[in-house]
Amino acid sequence: MAGVPFDQMTGKIWFNGSLVEWADAQVHVLTHGLHYASSVFEGERAYGGEIFALREHTERLHESARILDFEIPYSVEELEAASRAVLKANNFVDAYLRPIAWRGSEMMGVSAQANTINVAIAAWQWPSYFNPEERRKGIRLDFAEYRRPDPRTAPSKSKAAGLYMICTVSKHMAEKKGYADALMLDWRGQVAETTGTNIMFVKDGVLHTPLPDCFLNGITRQAVSKLARKRGIEVIERAIMPEELGSFQEAFLCGTAAEVTPVSEIGQYKFTPGEITFSLMDDYMKLVDPSLEEKKLAAVG
Numbered sequence: 001m002a003g004v005p006f007d008q009m010t011g012k013i014w015f016n017g018s019l020v021e022w023a024d025a026q027v028h029v030l031t032h033g034l035h036y037a038s039s040v041f042e043g044e045r046a047y048g049g050e051i052f053a054l055r056e057h058t059e060r061l062h063e064s065a066r067i068l069d070f071e072i073p074y075s076v077e078e079l080e081a082a083s084r085a086v087l088k089a090n091n092f093v094d095a096y097l098r099p100i101a102w103r104g105s106e107m108m109g110v111s112a113q114a115n116t117i118n119v120a121i122a123a124w125q126w127p128s129y130f131n132p133e134e135r136r137k138g139i140r141l142d143f144a145e146y147r148r149p150d151p152r153t154a155p156s157k158s159k160a161a162g163l164y165m166i167c168t169v170s171k172h173m174a175e176k177k178g179y180a181d182a183l184m185l186d187w188r189g190q191v192a193e194t195t196g197t198n199i200m201f202v203k204d205g206v207l208h209t210p211l212p213d214c215f216l217n218g219i220t221r222q223a224v225s226k227l228a229r230k231r232g233i234e235v236i237e238r239a240i241m242p243e244e245l246g247s248f249q250e251a252f253l254c255g256t257a258a259e260v261t262p263v264s265e266i267g268q269y270k271f272t273p274g275e276i277t278f279s280l281m282d283d284y285m286k287l288v289d290p291s292l293e294e295k296k297l298a299a300v301g
């Protein structure tokens with residue numbers, strides 16, 4: 001299944017202020033970010049040449065860094081221009097973008113007060129986060145063993161690389177059992193999110209979603225909530241216990257990479273992707289991809 005490794009692809013990467021060849025975007029093995037996860041990142045998608053919610057993502061990158069006690073040495077405007085330049089330099093119209101900032105090599109102890117802050121932005125073509133056939137039928141989730149940490153234990157509002165350690169392990173465990181992903185509970189035992197997306201449920205025409213008080217309040221989650229309200233669908237943010245999952249009819253994930261993805265199973269609980277999920281899937285695609293109608297017409301014509 002593995003294609004060309006990511007470090008061996010070709011193209012241009014924005015690296016500390018300029019566009020460089022893919023192969024030249026290197027870091028040394030003695031880099032603080034690698035040893036201590038002093039790194040924050042973003043995941044963005046471009047549709048029809050436009051990066052969706054670029055301002056929100058770029059501001060979140062700045063805020064994620066501040067939470068980890070560092071300042072990104074490029075303004076939001078500079079990073080936005082760099083993201084657009086990466087897209088253009090690689091001739092991408094639809095693509096996934098990965099901005100990342102990390103502490104460099106001047107100090108290699110836990111303290112890194114003097115380390116320079118490095119920033120890179122790469123882009124690649126990443127069509128669907130989940131298997132496209134499985135996606136419309138709904139994907140299957142297992143329950144993860146790890147829980148989202150208490151905000152007093154970890155910087156849960158930062159999109160910090162270190163927080164993904166438990167996500168990779170949880171996703172691996174789920175995949176080994178034949179599931180597509182894992183649902184993580186939080187430190188209190190409430191439903192939180194999956195390893196890379198937020199989650200929403202439908203009960204009697206109303207959307208229910210966990211309060212994002214110890215995990216990312218995703219940009220997709222916020223966009224989908226707005227779209228739902230626009231349709232007159234009530235959105236309730238509240239604590240959701242895993243025992244309640246049997247009372248929901250539909251469930252779906254939302255995130256930049258996964259977009260809106262229906263869920264058919266979570267452990268012993270079953271869901272049937274239905275009208276609300278499919279309408280919000282369509283609404284979301286229309287919102288993020290203004291060129292969608294033209295593409296449909298081109299496909300038909």
Ligand SMILES: Cc1ncc(COP(=O)(O)O)c(C=O)c1O
Pocket residue numbers: 043193194195196197198215216217218219220221254255256257
């Ligand atoms: C753990 C986690 N939760 C939620 C999300 C959804 O966030 P967004 O919609 O801003 O991409 C992501 C993706 O960035 C994620 O990695």
